Amino acid sequence: MAFSLEYFSEIVDDAISAIDYPKTAPRLFDPIKYTLQSGGKRLRPVLALAVFSALTHRPAEEAVNQAIAVELFHNFTLLHDDLMDNADLRRGRPTVHRKWGANTAILSGDAMLTLSSMYLAKGAGSHLAKLDESFNQTAMEVYEGQQLDMEFENRDKVSVAEYMEMIRLKTSVLLAGACRLGAIMADAEQATADAFYKYGLALGLAFQMRDDWLDTYGDPAVFGKAIGGDILNRKKTWLLITALNESPEELPAILAEDLDDDEMIRQVRDVYDSLNLGDRCEKLALQYSEDARKCIADLKIDVEALNFFNKLAEEASRRNH
Amino acid sequence: MAFSLEYFSEIVDDAISAIDYPKTAPRLFDPIKYTLQSGGKRLRPVLALAVFSALTHRPAEEAVNQAIAVELFHNFTLLHDDLMDNADLRRGRPTVHRKWGANTAILSGDAMLTLSSMYLAKGAGSHLAKLDESFNQTAMEVYEGQQLDMEFENRDKVSVAEYMEMIRLKTSVLLAGACRLGAIMADAEQATADAFYKYGLALGLAFQMRDDWLDTYGDPAVFGKAIGGDILNRKKTWLLITALNESPEELPAILAEDLDDDEMIRQVRDVYDSLNLGDRCEKLALQYSEDARKCIADLKIDVEALNFFNKLAEEASRRNH
DSSP, X not given: OOOSHHHHHHHHHHHXXXXXXXXXXXXXXXHHHHHHHTOOOOHHXXXXXXXXXHHHOSOGGGGXXXXXXXXXXHHHHHHHHHHHHTOSEEXXXXXXXXXXXXXXXXXXXXXXXXXXXXXXHTTOGGGHHHHHHHHHHHHXXXXXXXXXXXXXXXXXXXXXXXXXXXXXXXXXXXXXXXXXXXXXXXXXXXXXXXXXXXXXXXXXHHHHHHHHHHHHHSOHHHHSSOTTHHHHTTOOOHHHHHHHHHSTTHHHHHHHSOOOHXXXXXXXXXXXXXXXXXXXXXXXXXXXXXXXXXXXXXXXOOHHHHHHHHHHHHHHHHOOO | XXXXXXXXXXXXXXXXXXXXXXXXXXXXXXXXXXHHHTOOOOHHHHHHHHHHHHHHOSOGGGGHHHHHHHHHHXXXXXXXXXXXXXXSEETTEEOHHHHHOHHHHHHHHHHHHHHHHHHHHTTOXXXXXXXXXXXXXXXXXXXXXXXXXXXXXXXXXXXXXXHHXXXXXXXXXXXXXXXXXXXXXXXXXXXXXXXXXXXXXXXXHHHHHHHHHHHHHSOHHHHSSOTTHHHHTTOOOHHHHHHHHHSTTHHHHHHHSOOOHHHHHHHHHHHHHHTTHHHHHHHHHHHHHHXXXXXXXXXXXXXXXXXXXXXXXXXXXXXXX
């Protein structure tokens, strides 16, 4: 077995293809299949499988249902978030509510959440109570993160600490929770499960910081989409929030102006540059990825597994797309 | 202990008041509290507690978390259904999406579903796997029922058999599922759990048939709202579906006319009357309530408990509001 992203994500993809949907109301499940088919990195289920494998040396397939539960949950949140954000596209394809309407997006999302709960229980054996508790707590935190995100969009001022707490909830806890499910299935000691949980948290923050950076400072040719979307949407990223806090007069004045898109992006980026925010954001991502590596440095796992987790953290903060 | 609706619903109300909500994003939970406060019959949690009590003679409180899980799930479906149906009022108060907006309704509904899963697991002990399986299956069937209901609204022709299957899924399985949770918590034998499950199914059908009847033939003074709403909304009830099947020319012509409300109600009801649908609908409700009683007639439970379940079935098909 190669301890690699490709290896684990193939197990995930196979299991997703094999999902057995109820037959009564097929149209309820078409949007779920559509959402799952759109791919993505499968990062969360891969984390669950990798943690399980690192701790047991047993076939990753033993934890595949729990990995699928996380992927189903993640895609359910994307489906409902896209509706709430009124987004048109997801990974280059029309979002579910654009394709089938809002009601289908609501109901199929609900079904996806319950399907995820079904997979969590599948083959869980004596671990079910722990899995349930971990999973439900994570789910609730993800909603809290989304709630805070929506509230922040309507607020003039958000502190950096508040922003970090929001992305911890909205993004990081699910990566951490995925790691924890793998650890629970592996019967890991509490300290080991906690170490992987913290690794996932830091990994998520590294990911999100790099995300914020890429949207403003990425290379459009490599990034795969236009640069500056966050600026044009006034999205409260780390860059915007920090700039609003450190340059409380200049930036709001620019944002209130009626500039064309390129000029708006240029002027806002000038403010960011004057505060050295690009560098600071990049360094923050690197620091979180370093934190992630430290969380698991002392665990007794094979070097191959350790390298896998370290490389994942490294890539989260250095990726260009 | 008095084996009564009041007794059990007080236990439910107390437990609902004591729900401990996470603190991070309070606004996420305000709509959940609001929804739960609006009352209602608490029929589903009462059923769970009553079945548990009938089978164990132990304090109903031992199954209260699972009862609350069902009530949370039920209210979550109402919250999302109201949004999908674009309903303005629920039990005389503005619906959540009218009061807080669609996004809050979506997200708080999601949180309510996860909260319900948390309560299901609370104090479940060795029953968790069975509870989980039963609950998730029921949840999925409820979504399938809602999906069919939405599809039927856009279809010209729906058979009575299809309608009965839809209300079985949308309404009955949750009453049946509530009974089954109580039976699982009571460690009941499979045959006993099945008997109560079937009782819940028949009870739900009796309820729904009486619902359809009341909206057209009820006494507005007792019913508490205007009569004929279903007719004006072209809602595909048992009455309308049966009439469309048995009078395929007359009824569509009337429905297509531009009549004022009272006249529309009068003319449609004339068609119903010519087919004797009011009587037939009432009798169907009574028949289902009789079926419900038969399902549990041979169980070894106290006469007080048996009377309680029989009276509930009786009332479902005879109630006037």
